[in-house]
Amino acid sequence: MTRLSVSRQTRLSNIAMLALAVTLLLLAAAPWWAGRAELRLLGEIFLYMSLATLWNLLAGYAGLVSVGQQAFVGLGGYMLFAATLLWGVHPLVALPLAMVAGALVSAPVALLIFRLRGAYFAIGTWVVAEVFRLSFAQLSALGGGSGISLAPAIVKQLASGRSAREALLYWLALGLAVLVVGAVFAFLRSRRGVALTAIRDNELAARSLGIDVWRTKFTVYVVTAALTTLTGALIFLQKLRISPDAAFSANDWTAFVIFIVVIGGIGTIEGPIIGTLIYFVLRETMADLGAAYLIALGAVAIVIMLVAPQGVWGLIRGKSGTELFPLSRRVRGLTDKGN
Amino acid sequence: MDWVNAVVQGTLLGGLYAMFAAGLSLIFGVMRLVNIAHGDLIVLSAYVALSGAMLLGVSPFVVLILAVPVMAAFGYLLQRLVLNRTMGDDILPPLLVTFGLSVIIQNALLAAYSADPQKLQAGAIETAAFAIGPITVGVMPVIVFATAVAVIAGLQWVFYHTALGRAFRATSDRQDIAQLMGLNRAHVFGLAMALSMAVTAVAGVFLGMRTSFDPAIGGSRLIFGFEAVIIGGLGNLWGTLAGGVILGVAQTLGAKLHPGFQVLSGHVVFLFILAVRPRGLFPRIDG
Numbered sequence: 183m184t185r186l187s188v189s190r191q192t193r194l195s196n197i198a199m200l201a202l203a204v205t206l207l208l209l210a211a212a213p214w215w216a217g218r219a220e221l222r223l224l225g226e227i228f229l230y231m232s233l234a235t236l237w238n239l240l241a242g243y244a245g246l247v248s249v250g251q252q253a254f255v256g257l258g259g260y261m262l263f264a265a266t267l268l269w270g271v272h273p274l275v276a277l278p279l280a281m282v283a284g285a286l287v288s289a290p291v292a293l294l295i296f297r298l299r300g301a302y303f304a305i306g307t308w309v310v311a312e313v314f315r316l317s318f319a320q321l322s323a324l325g326g327g328s329g330i331s332l333a334p335a336i337v338k339q340l341a342s343g344r345s346a347r348e349a350l351l352y353w354l355a356l357g358l359a360v361l362v363v364g365a366v367f368a369f370l371r372s373r374r375g376v377a378l379t380a381i382r383d384n385e386l387a388a389r390s391l392g393i394d395v396w397r398t399k400f401t402v403y404v405v406t407a408a409l410t411t412l413t414g415a416l417i418f419l420q421k422l423r424i425s426p427d428a429a430f431s432a433n434d435w436t437a438f439v440i441f442i443v444v445i446g447g448i449g450t451i452e453g454p455i456i457g458t459l460i461y462f463v464l465r466e467t468m469a470d471l472g473a474a475y476l477i478a479l480g481a482v483a484i485v486i487m488l489v490a491p492q493g494v495w496g497l498i499r500g501k502s503g504t505e506l507f508p509l510s511r512r513v514r515g516l517t518d519k520g521n
Numbered sequence: 522m523d524w525v526n527a528v529v530q531g532t533l534l535g536g537l538y539a540m541f542a543a544g545l546s547l548i549f550g551v552m553r554l555v556n557i558a559h560g561d562l563i564v565l566s567a568y569v570a571l572s573g574a575m576l577l578g579v580s581p582f583v584v585l586i587l588a589v590p591v592m593a594a595f596g597y598l599l600q601r602l603v604l605n606r607t608m609g610d611d612i613l614p615p616l617l618v619t620f621g622l623s624v625i626i627q628n629a630l631l632a633a634y635s636a637d638p639q640k641l642q643a644g645a646i647e648t649a650a651f652a653i654g655p656i657t658v659g660v661m662p663v664i665v666f667a668t669a670v671a672v673i674a675g676l677q678w679v680f681y682h683t684a685l686g687r688a689f690r691a692t693s694d695r696q697d698i699a700q701l702m703g704l705n706r707a708h709v710f711g712l713a714m715a716l717s718m719a720v721t722a723v724a725g726v727f728l729g730m731r732t733s734f735d736p737a738i739g740g741s742r743l744i745f746g747f748e749a750v751i752i753g754g755l756g757n758l759w760g761t762l763a764g765g766v767i768l769g770v771a772q773t774l775g776a777k778l779h780p781g782f783q784v785l786s787g788h789v790v791f792l793f794i795l796a797v798r799p800r801g802l803f804p805r806i807d808g
Contacts, residue, residue: 241613245613247612247613247616247617249557249620294792294795294796295795297795297799298751298795300555300612301554301555301557301612301615301616302555302747302751304555304557304616305555305557305743305744305747306795308740308744309744309747309748309788309791309792310792312741312744312784312788313785313788313789313792316781316784316785316788317785319781320781320782320785327781432740433624437620437624440617440620441621444617448613472632473628473629473631473632474628474632476624476625476627476628477624477625477628477629477632479624480621480622480623480624480625480628481621481625483617483620483621484603484617484618484621484622484625487607487614487617487618487621488603488606488607488614488618491614
C-alpha cells in the first residue's frame with residue numbers, strides 16, 4: 183500500500199536552496215575577494231534584482247501592470263536626500279524612513295489609480311510618476327530641476343574609510359536583494375500568497391471563494407511600493423547625486439526592469455533573478471552599441487512575448503514544473519519516484 | 522483679458538491633444554487594445570513627414586497626403602503581423618509588446634535623426650495671426666483645431682454611417698458573434714489600426730508644425746492623449762475632444778501661474794477628474 187503525502191520540497195529544490203546558501207556566503211565575503219569595480223557591479227545587480235522581483239510580484243502575480251514604478255524609486259532617492267540634507271538624519275536611519283514614506287504615499291495613490299482597469303491602469307501609474315517628477319523639480323530646497331549632491335560629511339557618517347564605505351553599501355544591496363526575494367517568497371507561501379495566486383489564475387473564481395480581491399491587490403501594491411522606495415533610497419545612496427530626470431527615469435527604473443522580468447520569465451520567482459543575470463551579461467558586452475543595444479533589447483522582449491511568453495526560465499523548465507524555490511505543493515506516493 | 526487669452530489658446534491646443542487621443546480611443550473601442558507606443562508613433566509620423574518634405578521639397582501640408590497612407594499601411598501590417606498574435610483575455614502580452622515597440626521606435630529615431638530637436642517648416646502661415654477683438658489668434662492653431670473637429674466628425678461618421686463602422690461596432694460588442702456573421706476579426710482589427718494610424722499621421726504632422734520635436738517626446742504625447750480620453754469618458758469621440766480642450770486649457774492656465782506648472786497642472790486636473798468622476802465626464806462604455 184502506498185502512502186500519499188503532500189510536500190513542497192523536491193530533491194532539486196533542496197539542492198538549489200543549499201547551493202543558494204553557499205552562494206550567499208561567498209557573495210557576503212565579496213569585499214575580501216572582489217575588486218572595487220566588481221563590487222560596484224555586483225551591488226548594481228542586486229539592486230536591479232530587487233526591482234525586478236518587486237515588479238514581478240506586482241505584474242506577474244497581482245496582475246497590476248505598472249509602468250510607473252520609477253515614481254517610488256525616485257521618491258526613495260529624494261526621501262533619502264531630504265532626510266539627510268534637510269533634517270540631519272543619519273543615512274542608515276533615513277533608509278527605513280524612506281520605506282515608511284513609500285508605504286504612506288502609495289496608499290492614496292492606489293485609491294486613485296485602482297479606478298483604472300488593465301492597460302489604462304498602466305498609463306495611470308505613469309501619470310503619477312510624471313506628477314512626482316514635475317513636483318520634485320519645483321522643490322528648490324532639493325536642487326529643483328538641476329538636482330543636488332549628497333554632502334561629503336553625510337557620506338562619511340556611513341563609515342570612516344573609503345573601502346569600508348564601499349563594503350557597507352555592497353552589503354546593504356546584497357541584504358536588500360535577500361530581503362526582497364525572501365519576503366516575496368514568504369508572502370507567496372503564506373495564506374495571502376495562495377489567495378494572490380488564485381486571483382492571478384482566475385479572478386472570478388477567486389472572488390467566489392471569498393477572497394477579497396481589491397484588498398489583496400491593495401496590500402501587494404503598498405508593500406511593493408514600500409520596498410521599491412527602499413531600493414530607490416539605496417540606489418541614490420550609491421549614486422550620491424540626484425536630479426528629477428535621473429530619479430524618475432522611465433527607462434532606467436521601469437523599461438529595463440520590465441525587460442528583465444519578461445526575458446527571465448514572468449510570474450515565477452526564478453525568472454527575475456535569471457533575467458537580471460542575462461540583462462547584465464548583455465549590458466556588459468553590448469552597451470557600447472548605444473541605441474542599437476536598446477533596439478535589440480526591445481526586439482528580444484517582443485519575440486519572447488510572442489514565441490515563449492514564459493521567458494527563459496519557462497523554456498528551461500519546460501512542462502516539468504520544476505522549481506528551484508519550493509512554492510507549489512506536490513503529491514508524493516502516486517508514483518514510485520515521487521518528484 | 523490675459524486669462525481669457527489663455528483659455529482661448531488652451532482650447533486651440535486641446536484640438537491637438539484630441540487628435541492624439543482619437544487614435545488611442547478608436548483602437549481601445551474596437552479591440553480593447555491600449556497602445557503604449559502610440560505617442561512614439563505620433564513622433565514617427567512627424568519624422569516621416571520631415572523626411573518626405575525634405576526629399577520632395579514640398580510643404581508639410583502636401584506631405585500629409587503621403588504620410589497618411591504610409592502610416593495607415595504600417596498600422597495594418599503591424600496589427601496583422603504582430604499585435605493580432607497578442608490579442609486575448611490576458612492584457613499583459615499586448616501591453617508588453619507595444620512597450621517594446623515604443624523603445625524600438627524611440628531608439629531607431631534616435632539613431633537615424635539624432636536627439637536634436639526638429640521642426641516641420643510650413644512657411645509664412647506659421648507666424649500668421651488675426652485679431653478677434655482684443656485677442657490675437659494664430660492661424661496655425663486654428664487650422665489644427667478645425668482639423669481636429671473634422672477628424673472627429675469623420676470618425677463619428679465612419680463609425681455610425683458606414684459598413685466599416687458597423688463591422689467595428691459589431692466586433693467591439695461581441696468578437697465571436699461578429700466572426701460568425703462573416704466578419705474576419707483579424708482583418709477588422711487591421712483596418713481599425715490602419716484608421717488609428719491615419720489619424721496619428723495627421724496628429725504627428727500638425728505636432729511637427731506647431732512645435733519642435735525630438736525622439737524622446739513620445740511618452741508625454743501618449744499621456745496627454747490618454748488623459749484626454751479618460752477626462753472625456755471612454756468610447757465617446759466628442760467627449761474626447763472635450764477632454765483634450767479641458768487638458769489644453771488646464772495647461773495654459775497652469776503655465777500662466779508659473780512656467781513650471783504647465784504640464785503638472787494638466788496632470789493634476791486629470792487626477793482630480795479621476796477622483797470625482799472615475800468614468801470621465803461623458804462616459805459611454807466601460808473600461
